[in-house]
Amino acid sequence: xxxxxxxKKGDVFSGNGKSSDFNDVFESIREELDEHxxxxxxxxIEIQANYEYSCRIEAKLDKxxxxxxxxxxxxxxxxxxxxxxxxxxxxxxxxxxxxxxLLLYTLEEKGPVTYDDISRxxxxxxxxxxxxxxxxxxxxxxxxxxYIHNKVYLKLDPxxxxxxxKENILKISQTIIPNLFKKY
Numbered sequence: 446x447x448x449x450x451x452x453k454k455g456d457v458f459s460g461n462g463k464s465s466d467f468n469d470v471f472e473s474i475r476e477e478l479d480e481h482x483x484x485x486x487x488x489x490i491e492i493q494a495n496y497e498y499s500c501r502i503e504a505k506l507d508k509x510x511x512x513x514x515x516x517x518x519x520x521x522x523x524x525x526x527x528x529x530x531x532x533x534x535x536x537x538x539x540x541x542x543x544x545x546x547l548l549l550y551t552l553e554e555k556g557p558v559t560y561d562d563i564s565r566x567x568x569x570x571x572x573x574x575x576x577x578x579x580x581x582x583x584x585x586x587x588x589x590x591x592y593i594h595n596k597v598y599l600k601l602d603p604x605x606x607x608x609x610x611k612e613n614i615l616k617i618s619q620t621i622i623p624n625l626f627k628k629y
Contacts, residue, residue, distance in 0.1 A: 535585035557598035
Protein backbone atom coordinates (compact mmCIF):
# COMPACT_ATOMS: atom_id res chain seq x y z
CA UNK A 446 0.00 0.00 0.00
CA UNK A 447 1.05 3.66 -0.09
CA UNK A 448 1.94 3.67 3.62
CA UNK A 449 5.41 2.38 2.74
CA UNK A 450 5.74 5.24 0.27
CA UNK A 451 4.82 7.70 3.01
CA UNK A 452 7.44 6.23 5.32
CA LYS A 453 10.10 6.63 2.63
CA LYS A 454 9.13 10.29 2.11
CA GLY A 455 10.15 11.35 5.58
CA ASP A 456 8.96 8.94 8.20
CA VAL A 457 5.51 10.48 8.45
CA PHE A 458 4.40 8.19 11.26
CA SER A 459 7.24 9.02 13.62
CA GLY A 460 6.08 12.58 13.96
CA ASN A 461 8.79 14.00 11.70
CA GLY A 462 6.45 14.51 8.76
CA LYS A 463 4.39 17.48 7.74
CA SER A 464 0.61 17.57 7.72
CA SER A 465 0.65 17.77 3.92
CA ASP A 466 2.40 14.37 3.88
CA PHE A 467 -0.40 12.96 6.01
CA ASN A 468 -2.99 14.44 3.70
CA ASP A 469 -1.24 12.92 0.67
CA VAL A 470 -1.13 9.49 2.27
CA PHE A 471 -4.74 9.61 3.40
CA GLU A 472 -5.85 10.91 0.02
CA SER A 473 -4.14 8.01 -1.74
CA ILE A 474 -5.74 5.55 0.71
CA ARG A 475 -9.13 7.18 0.12
CA GLU A 476 -8.66 6.84 -3.65
CA GLU A 477 -7.83 3.15 -3.30
CA LEU A 478 -10.86 2.57 -1.09
CA ASP A 479 -13.06 4.42 -3.59
CA GLU A 480 -11.76 2.16 -6.36
CA HIS A 481 -12.55 -0.92 -4.26
CA UNK A 482 -16.03 0.38 -3.47
CA UNK A 483 -16.70 1.03 -7.16
CA UNK A 484 -15.50 -2.46 -8.01
CA UNK A 485 -17.81 -3.98 -5.37
CA UNK A 486 -20.73 -1.90 -6.65
CA UNK A 487 -20.05 -3.06 -10.22
CA UNK A 488 -19.94 -6.68 -9.07
CA UNK A 489 -23.17 -6.27 -7.11
CA ILE A 490 -24.91 -4.78 -10.14
CA GLU A 491 -23.68 -7.64 -12.31
CA ILE A 492 -24.87 -10.25 -9.79
CA GLN A 493 -28.29 -8.57 -9.61
CA ALA A 494 -28.56 -8.52 -13.41
CA ASN A 495 -27.65 -12.22 -13.59
CA TYR A 496 -30.20 -13.06 -10.91
CA GLU A 497 -32.94 -11.16 -12.75
CA TYR A 498 -31.98 -12.90 -15.99
CA SER A 499 -32.13 -16.33 -14.36
CA CYS A 500 -35.55 -15.46 -12.89
CA ARG A 501 -36.82 -14.54 -16.36
CA ILE A 502 -35.49 -17.83 -17.77
CA GLU A 503 -37.11 -19.78 -14.94
CA ALA A 504 -40.45 -18.04 -15.59
CA LYS A 505 -40.20 -18.90 -19.29
CA LEU A 506 -39.43 -22.53 -18.46
CA ASP A 507 -42.46 -22.65 -16.16
CA LYS A 508 -44.67 -21.29 -18.95
CA UNK A 509 -43.22 -23.83 -21.36
CA UNK A 510 -43.92 -26.70 -18.95
CA UNK A 511 -47.46 -25.40 -18.48
CA UNK A 512 -48.02 -25.32 -22.26
CA UNK A 513 -46.65 -28.85 -22.62
CA UNK A 514 -49.07 -30.02 -19.93
CA UNK A 515 -51.93 -28.31 -21.78
CA UNK A 516 -50.91 -30.00 -25.04
CA UNK A 517 -50.78 -33.38 -23.34
CA UNK A 518 -54.24 -32.88 -21.83
CA UNK A 519 -55.57 -31.77 -25.23
CA UNK A 520 -54.08 -34.82 -26.92
CA UNK A 521 -55.46 -37.15 -24.25
CA UNK A 522 -58.88 -35.58 -24.70
CA UNK A 523 -58.85 -36.74 -28.33
CA UNK A 524 -57.68 -40.26 -27.64
CA UNK A 525 -53.92 -39.95 -27.81
CA UNK A 526 -52.08 -41.82 -25.11
CA UNK A 527 -49.12 -40.13 -23.51
CA UNK A 528 -46.57 -42.77 -22.63
CA UNK A 529 -43.94 -41.69 -20.20
CA UNK A 530 -41.04 -43.99 -19.78
CA UNK A 531 -39.72 -44.57 -16.33
CA UNK A 532 -36.68 -42.36 -16.15
CA UNK A 533 -35.47 -43.63 -12.85
CA UNK A 534 -32.63 -46.10 -12.73
CA UNK A 535 -32.11 -46.80 -9.05
CA UNK A 536 -29.72 -49.27 -7.55
CA UNK A 537 -30.98 -51.54 -4.75
CA UNK A 538 -31.09 -50.03 -1.27
CA UNK A 539 -29.91 -51.70 1.91
CA UNK A 540 -32.49 -52.48 4.60
CA UNK A 541 -31.56 -49.38 6.62
CA UNK A 542 -31.70 -47.19 3.50
CA UNK A 543 -35.15 -48.65 2.77
CA UNK A 544 -36.24 -47.76 6.29
CA UNK A 545 -34.98 -44.19 5.90
CA UNK A 546 -36.68 -43.97 2.50
CA LEU A 547 -40.00 -45.17 3.91
CA LEU A 548 -39.81 -42.72 6.79
CA LEU A 549 -39.05 -39.86 4.39
CA TYR A 550 -41.85 -41.06 2.11
CA THR A 551 -44.43 -41.09 4.90
CA LEU A 552 -43.24 -38.10 6.93
CA GLU A 553 -43.16 -35.73 3.99
CA GLU A 554 -46.94 -35.89 3.73
CA LYS A 555 -46.87 -33.27 6.50
CA GLY A 556 -44.28 -31.12 4.69
CA PRO A 557 -40.51 -31.06 4.23
CA VAL A 558 -38.61 -33.38 6.53
CA THR A 559 -35.32 -32.81 8.40
CA TYR A 560 -32.68 -35.33 9.35
CA ASP A 561 -33.80 -34.84 12.95
CA ASP A 562 -37.39 -35.80 12.07
CA ILE A 563 -36.24 -39.10 10.57
CA SER A 564 -33.77 -39.58 13.42
CA ARG A 565 -36.51 -39.30 16.05
CA UNK A 566 -38.64 -41.87 14.25
CA UNK A 567 -35.85 -44.32 13.47
CA UNK A 568 -33.74 -44.14 16.62
CA UNK A 569 -30.63 -43.48 14.49
CA UNK A 570 -28.46 -40.38 14.76
CA UNK A 571 -29.02 -37.45 12.41
CA UNK A 572 -25.48 -37.91 11.07
CA UNK A 573 -26.21 -41.52 10.18
CA UNK A 574 -29.49 -40.48 8.53
CA UNK A 575 -27.52 -37.92 6.50
CA UNK A 576 -25.17 -40.67 5.31
CA UNK A 577 -28.08 -42.93 4.35
CA UNK A 578 -29.74 -40.11 2.41
CA UNK A 579 -26.46 -39.39 0.60
CA UNK A 580 -26.16 -43.10 -0.27
CA UNK A 581 -29.75 -43.09 -1.56
CA UNK A 582 -29.02 -40.08 -3.78
CA UNK A 583 -25.88 -41.77 -5.11
CA UNK A 584 -28.00 -44.84 -5.90
CA UNK A 585 -30.38 -42.74 -8.01
CA UNK A 586 -33.20 -41.90 -5.59
CA UNK A 587 -34.22 -38.29 -6.38
CA UNK A 588 -34.20 -36.74 -2.92
CA UNK A 589 -34.55 -32.98 -3.10
CA UNK A 590 -32.64 -30.96 -0.53
CA UNK A 591 -33.42 -27.39 0.40
CA TYR A 592 -31.34 -25.35 2.80
CA ILE A 593 -33.20 -22.83 4.94
CA HIS A 594 -31.24 -21.02 7.65
CA ASN A 595 -28.46 -23.62 7.39
CA LYS A 596 -30.89 -26.47 8.04
CA VAL A 597 -31.49 -29.22 5.49
CA TYR A 598 -35.06 -30.01 4.49
CA LEU A 599 -35.70 -33.17 2.47
CA LYS A 600 -38.40 -34.05 0.02
CA LEU A 601 -38.83 -36.75 -2.61
CA ASP A 602 -39.31 -35.78 -6.23
CA PRO A 603 -43.12 -35.84 -6.66
CA UNK A 604 -42.97 -37.69 -10.00
CA UNK A 605 -40.69 -40.34 -8.51
CA UNK A 606 -43.01 -40.70 -5.55
CA UNK A 607 -45.96 -41.42 -7.86
CA UNK A 608 -43.99 -43.96 -9.89
CA UNK A 609 -42.64 -45.60 -6.73
CA UNK A 610 -46.18 -45.95 -5.37
CA LYS A 611 -47.33 -47.65 -8.61
CA GLU A 612 -44.34 -49.74 -9.57
CA ASN A 613 -42.18 -50.14 -6.43
CA ILE A 614 -39.05 -49.18 -8.37
CA LEU A 615 -36.90 -49.54 -5.28
CA LYS A 616 -38.19 -53.03 -4.53
CA ILE A 617 -38.97 -52.12 -0.92
CA SER A 618 -39.17 -55.30 1.12
CA GLN A 619 -42.58 -55.85 2.67
CA THR A 620 -40.92 -57.24 5.79
CA ILE A 621 -39.42 -53.83 6.59
CA ILE A 622 -42.75 -52.05 6.85
CA PRO A 623 -44.10 -53.84 9.96
CA ASN A 624 -40.72 -53.65 11.66
CA LEU A 625 -40.42 -49.95 10.94
CA PHE A 626 -43.73 -48.95 12.47
CA LYS A 627 -43.63 -51.52 15.30
CA LYS A 628 -40.70 -49.64 16.91
CA TYR A 629 -42.82 -46.59 17.68
